[in-house]
Amino acid sequence: MAIPLILASASPARLATLRSAGVEPTVRASAVDEPALVQRAETEFGELEAEDVALLLARAKCEAVAAGLVEAGESADALVLGCDSVLELGGQTFGKPADAADAIARWQQMSGGSGVLHTGHWLIDDRDEGTDATFGAVASTTVHFARLSQDEIEAYVATGEPLEVAGAFKIDGLAGAYIRGIEGDYHNVVGLSLPLLRELLAEVDVAWHELRD
Template sequence: MSPPRLLLASASPARRLLLQQVGIAASVLPSEVDEAALLTDLAERYGALEPADLVLSLARAKAEDVAHDTDSLVLGCDSMLELDGEVHGKPADAAEAIERWQRMRGKSGILHTGHWLIDDRDAGSGGLVGATASTVVHFADLSDAEIEAYVATGEPLRVAGAFTVDGLGGAFVTGIEGDHHNVVGLSLPLLRDLLRDVGVAWFDVVD
């Protein structure tokens, strides 16, 4: 039997690179889920959900959107930053990113990443499992000039929470409590657990 193939239902370059760095040559097939419409539907059906449940619901929708006769292990992920009781994804524009950072500076937030794994292999278990990893992130007290310069790079507009820990934004993260990889966008320890739950060992997918 050929080794299982991991299919990432996400267009995130950071997630794909992270998997490559640990020897997992994942294929990529981004989902076409309308996240805004899904969040509206979830709010109408269930009311206010906890951030960990929101990202898990989005991750599940992304995986299910892609998992159709792929003969793969399909992984959906979604990340949001919880700050002062509110959740944030990617900023809509530079003005929102600046305002976000003005609120974030000198504070701490929680980066939640939902993971949903579907065993869509022809001879697989057919299992589907999911969980959320949450990591506390402490931010530096940036000046207005630093915030404007950072946002001008365009990086904060491309990522959930308007920051990275593995890019330019790393200089503005003073500490992390929890899984570092989760802040990049994918918790490797959690992925290992989910693979095990569907009967796949970590080194079955690592080259």
């Protein structure tokens, strides 16, 4: 019997990544107000680094789902994983584009250049006989973008795909032809670093294969 994992994310890409690795999580999306949370944190602590934003949001999602189970009177008896990705580009931190115009402007900036995709991972050991640990880490992957013409940018944005994800691209989707290469973990760019998750699990004495049926 596999150790239950709750994925505190509505991302289809993260779910597909886990499933492709033999893990079948229970999906529980959170209702975290991400812009408001980041704004409050920056008001209190000053401007956050991109890695800090990713980890802050991953933690908030994970904790919100874990707390929601308690409020609903449910026993999780599971590991809870929250993830969030942001793109660091030219010293700025970007999440999902606000609209098509924003996505076009983003791609005009990314075209021919490079950015770093940071994904925060937060794990709560909410098993009945678990450690009660709550901690996280960030995986970062450098992404090199091809140089796109304006027509290519507008055609890609018109598909709607860039509006769905942080960074305004899906390396495992229609944007695959526009990525010249990466430095780091491919799965991290998709949205969830399997090697990092394996390391986090080891901290609570769970072997990777124990998540598989």
